[in-house]
Amino acid sequence: MLRPGTVRGPGAVSRCARSRVKGRRPGVACVRALVRPLLAWFRRNARVLPWRRTRDPYAIWISEIMLQQTRVQTVIPYWQRWMRELPGVQSLARARLGTVLKLWEGLGYYTRARNLHQAARIIVEKHRGRFPERFDDLLALPGIGRYTAGAICSIAFHQPTPALDGNGVRVLTRIFGMAGNPREKNTKAELWNLAQELAHAAANPRRDGEGNCSLLNQALIELGAVICAPRRPKCPLCPVRKHCAALRENRTDQIPNLGKRTASTERRFAAFVVESKGRFLVRQRPRGVINARLWAFPNVELDGRRAEASQRAEGLLGSRPLASHPLAELRNPIPRYRITMEVFRAEFADGAVKAPAPNRWCSPAQLQTLAFPSAHRKILEALRSPSHEQKFKSVTWKLRPLGVGDAGRVAAGCSGDTRR
Secondary structure, X not given: OOOOOOOOXXXXXXXXXXXXXXXXXXXXXXXXXXXXXXXXXXXHHOOOOHHHHXXXXXXXXXXXXXXXXXXXXXXXXXXXXXXXXXXXXXXXXXXXXXXXXXXXXXXXXXXXXXXXXXXXXXXXXXXXOOOOOOHHHHHOOOOOOHHHHHHHHHHHHOOOOOOOOHHHHHHHHHHOOOOXXXXXXXXXXXXXXXXXXXXXXXXXXXXXXXXXXXXXXXXXXXXHHHOOOOOOOOHHHXXXXXXXXXHHOOOOOOOOOOOOOOOOEEEEEEEEEOEEOOEEEEEEOOOOOOOOOOEEOOEEEOOOOOOOHHHHHHHHHOOOOXXXXXXXXXXXXXXXXXEEEEEEEEXXXXXXXXXXXXXXXXXXXXXXXXXXXXXXXXXXXXXXXXXXHHHHOOOOOOOOOOOHHHHHHHHOOOOOOOOO
């Protein structure tokens, strides 16, 4: 496996490559060769992002959690709205969970929002409202993993801590020609050791000045997001291309080696829109399940047995509808599942459907204050149309599947982001 270094001729082997052959880890000089070009490139090319204008650890924390498996352009308005409504740890800790979920609505992975809420309360209670500066204290908070703790410590507090997300994994595995799967323990450990060495090299004030661990970590992420892409990387634009073993060996399409993807399972659901006197029936999902405490239209998972929509509605709502009309079919491909939701309008005689908790009859205005999962938000958006019967015909529900870069992040055990 080749290591970065200056190749002096077609057949030359770098000093770092010789170290690898002899079983030694790359030396400080070898790792440092990456630092200066990465920092120079980042200073010239870094995207202007709102959370890069602050060193407030709270603001950086919120951005890092939002950016996990979500594109930058999607996150920007969410982060700005969040910071207006909940500008600090104290305001987040005081907020109702429903308010937090509503602000998060549309980002998916709602456990992250609940963890933010819980962590803020812990910071207020245990740390007297002062945002923790120690890596171990951050790591102890719910929803904060090794990547997020390292990112906050380096960006907000200038500590030489590594922050290795899926983009960073892709960059380092290609530069160092690492053929191992980032899911494997040894490869993962080697990646984090390299990231640690880079962080320390960048933080050395003798050459690059104080605080550049922050820029180095962000440069790795940025390079993976805009240049070292999962497919068709823009190698001619890469500031460290002369050090890249994958480019030199024409293996950029093979590295990182993420193994075979697990086959996805098909799951089907039926959801029912029930209206009475201008109000709609919705229910809150219980604790301990996916999308817990969010609201949804009555729905049931189909078990494969054929049954008419009216029979499904009767089993779910306790009474058989007078009629049921298909409205839409929503699809959502995600890594583990291929989910299809069939949406029906169920018509009942007035008073035929009861609404004990967690069911609730809500007006359209009330529905807008509740947080819904993405598929049910699509249903609600269609209902807002003046002619929602026609609107339903064009409803599509396609959330972005995880890409290669996301899979790398998960495989490497990092709680990072895609940031493209």
